Protein backbone atom coordinates (compact mmCIF):
# COMPACT_ATOMS: atom_id res chain seq x y z
CA UNK A 1 0.00 0.00 0.00
CA UNK A 2 1.33 3.39 -0.99
CA UNK A 3 0.96 6.53 1.07
CA UNK A 4 2.11 10.10 0.63
CA UNK A 5 3.13 11.58 3.96
CA UNK A 6 3.82 15.28 4.30
CA UNK A 7 5.85 16.14 7.39
CA UNK A 8 6.22 19.63 8.78
CA UNK A 9 8.93 19.82 11.42
CA UNK A 10 8.73 22.39 14.20
CA UNK A 11 11.40 22.22 16.90
CA UNK A 12 10.83 24.91 19.52
CA UNK A 13 13.42 27.71 19.41
CA UNK A 14 14.28 27.16 23.09
CA UNK A 15 14.92 23.41 22.65
CA UNK A 16 18.48 22.36 23.53
CA UNK A 17 20.46 22.53 20.23
CA UNK A 18 22.74 19.59 21.14
CA UNK A 19 19.73 17.40 21.94
CA UNK A 20 18.07 18.52 18.69
CA UNK A 21 21.20 17.53 16.75
CA UNK A 22 21.18 14.08 18.40
CA UNK A 23 17.51 13.53 17.51
CA UNK A 24 18.12 14.70 13.92
CA UNK A 25 21.01 12.23 13.60
CA UNK A 26 18.79 9.41 14.89
CA UNK A 27 16.06 10.48 12.48
CA UNK A 28 18.47 10.42 9.55
CA UNK A 29 19.71 6.92 10.41
CA UNK A 30 16.13 5.64 10.89
CA UNK A 31 15.01 7.21 7.61
CA UNK A 32 17.96 5.86 5.65
CA UNK A 33 17.47 2.34 7.02
CA UNK A 34 13.83 2.40 5.90
CA UNK A 35 14.81 3.85 2.51
CA UNK A 36 17.36 1.08 2.03
CA UNK A 37 14.68 -1.51 2.87
CA UNK A 38 12.33 -0.06 0.23
CA UNK A 39 9.62 0.89 2.71
CA UNK A 40 10.40 4.63 2.52
CA UNK A 41 10.43 4.93 -1.27
CA UNK A 42 10.94 8.65 -1.73
CA UNK A 43 11.74 11.69 0.34
CA UNK A 44 11.78 15.20 -1.03
CA UNK A 45 12.44 18.49 0.71
CA UNK A 46 9.77 21.12 0.17
CA UNK A 47 11.94 23.98 -1.03
CA UNK A 48 12.29 26.74 1.50
CA UNK A 49 10.55 24.83 4.29
CA UNK A 50 11.56 22.47 7.10
CA UNK A 51 9.14 19.99 5.56
CA UNK A 52 9.27 16.93 3.39
CA UNK A 53 6.99 14.93 1.18
CA UNK A 54 7.58 11.21 1.36
CA UNK A 55 6.19 8.08 -0.26
CA UNK A 56 5.88 4.94 1.86
CA UNK A 57 5.17 1.40 0.65
CA UNK A 58 3.80 -0.58 3.60
CA UNK A 59 1.62 -3.64 4.24
CA UNK A 60 -1.15 -1.91 6.15
CA UNK A 61 -2.39 1.28 7.77
CA UNK A 62 -1.21 -0.11 11.09
CA UNK A 63 2.30 -0.72 9.71
CA UNK A 64 2.46 2.89 8.52
CA UNK A 65 1.22 4.11 11.89
CA UNK A 66 3.84 2.11 13.78
CA UNK A 67 6.60 3.34 11.49
CA UNK A 68 5.58 6.99 11.75
CA UNK A 69 5.17 7.15 15.52
CA UNK A 70 8.65 5.60 15.86
CA UNK A 71 10.26 8.57 14.06
CA UNK A 72 12.71 10.16 16.51
CA UNK A 73 11.41 13.59 15.45
CA UNK A 74 7.78 12.47 15.81
CA UNK A 75 7.00 14.78 18.79
CA UNK A 76 7.98 17.76 16.62
CA UNK A 77 6.24 16.75 13.37
CA UNK A 78 2.79 17.59 12.09
CA UNK A 79 1.79 15.02 9.45
CA UNK A 80 -0.71 14.70 6.66
CA UNK A 81 -1.22 11.16 5.35
CA UNK A 82 -2.77 10.53 1.93
CA UNK A 83 -3.47 7.01 0.62
CA UNK A 84 -2.41 6.53 -3.02
CA UNK A 85 -3.49 4.17 -5.77
CA UNK A 86 -2.25 3.53 -9.28
CA UNK A 87 -3.11 6.17 -11.85
CA UNK A 88 -4.61 4.71 -15.05
CA UNK A 89 -2.09 6.69 -17.13
CA UNK A 90 0.97 5.55 -15.15
CA UNK A 91 3.66 3.90 -17.28
CA UNK A 92 5.99 2.67 -14.51
CA UNK A 93 5.22 -0.82 -13.23
CA UNK A 94 6.24 0.04 -9.67
CA UNK A 95 3.64 2.83 -9.44
CA UNK A 96 1.14 0.68 -7.60
Ligand SMILES: O=C(O)C[C@H]1C=CC(=O)O1
Nearest residue numbers: 009027028031050051052
Ligand atom coordinates in the same frame (compact mmCIF):
# COMPACT_ATOMS: atom_id res chain seq x y z
O1 LIG B 1 14.19 16.72 7.73
C1 LIG B 1 13.02 16.28 7.66
O2 LIG B 1 12.30 16.47 6.70
C2 LIG B 1 12.45 15.46 8.82
C3 LIG B 1 12.92 14.06 8.83
C4 LIG B 1 12.46 13.13 7.85
C5 LIG B 1 13.49 12.34 7.48
C6 LIG B 1 14.65 12.85 8.07
O3 LIG B 1 15.80 12.41 7.96
O4 LIG B 1 14.34 13.94 8.80
